[in-house]
Amino acid sequence: KNEVEQSPQNLTAQEGEFITINCSYSVGISALHWLQQHPGGGIVSLFMLSSGKKKHGRLIATINIQEKHSSLHITASHPRDSAVYICAVGGSRLTFGEGTQLTVNP
Amino acid sequence: DTGVSQDPRHKITKRGQNVTFRCDPISEHNRLYWYRQTLGQGPEFLTYFQNEAQLEKSRLLSDRFSAERPKGSFSTLEIQRTEQGDSAMYLCAGGGRGVYEQYFGPGTRLTVT
Numbered sequence: 001k002n003e004v005e006q007s008p009q010n011l012t013a014q015e016g017e018f019i020t021i022n023c024s025y026s027v028g029i030s031a032l033h034w035l036q037q038h039p040g041g042g043i044v045s046l047f048m049l050s051s052g053k054k055k056h057g058r059l060i061a062t063i064n065i066q067e068k069h070s071s072l073h074i075t076a077s078h079p080r081d082s083a084v085y086i087c088a089v090g091g092s093r094l095t096f097g098e099g100t101q102l103t104v105n106p
Numbered sequence: 107d108t109g110v111s112q113d114p115r116h117k118i119t120k121r122g123q124n125v126t127f128r129c130d131p132i133s134e135h136n137r138l139y140w141y142r143q144t145l146g147q148g149p150e151f152l153t154y155f156q157n158e159a160q161l162e163k164s165r166l167l168s169d170r171f172s173a174e175r176p177k178g179s180f181s182t183l184e185i186q187r188t189e190q191g192d193s194a195m196y197l198c199a200g201g202g203r204g205v206y207e208q209y210f211g212p213g214t215r216l217t218v219t
Contacts, residue, residue: 004148030205030206031206033208035210040212041143041195041197041212041213041215042210042212042213043149043197043210043213044108044210045108045207045208045209045210048204048206048207050206086148086149088148088149090206091205091206092137092154092161092162092201092205092206093139093151093154093162094139094141094149094151094208095151096141096148096149096150097148098146098147098148099147099148
């Protein structure tokens with residue numbers, strides 16, 4: 001069993017749909033990161049959180065420390081949101097999930 | 107733009123050759139991380155520097171791999187006697203004021219033929 005598990009592995013949505021990606025982890029953490037990776041490899045940090053909830057534009061990230069679970073929500077999804085979304089946990093060194101491939105169709 | 111640059115962006119090499127990658131974080135990044143990402147997988151930690159000191163190395167970093175950060179600024183990752191299994195994206199991340207923040211570079215994609 002991986003230390004960081006994401007679900008679903010693949011997600012296809014229609015433009016405008018509300019999207020949720022889940023991350024469960026089994027290790028103690030100092031922070032949890034949500035990352036976005038577009039084709040070509042570049043990784044962009046979306047959120048870093050250690051408690052509660054953060055919002056940036058159409059993106060919302062929540063974390064429940066007791067349940068060792070985090071969710072990334074995308075409201076009013078758009079085709080440009082199509083990317084791989086990766087959950088990573090740790091302190092100085094990160095342990096990554098395998099990513100969720102999101103495809104948003106127009 | 108995170109300010110972290112990596113060079114080259116793509117490298118194709120023949121098995122058995124040596125390759126060296128470079129990462130340039132911004133000056134505020136006293137921490138620097140190297141990760142490796144194989145196709146379809148999430149990145150895996152390789153090594154971590156605090157300024158010029160290499161503080162942690164993964165077991166993934168075999169004796170063919172060496173990383174340096176001689177002046178606490180840029181870093182290099184060298185792979186000797188490359189193998190086809192070394193084909194991957196090599197990612198560098200810088201960390202600064204926020205102790206857990208990491209800012210990723212665009213990566214170097216290595217293909218070993």
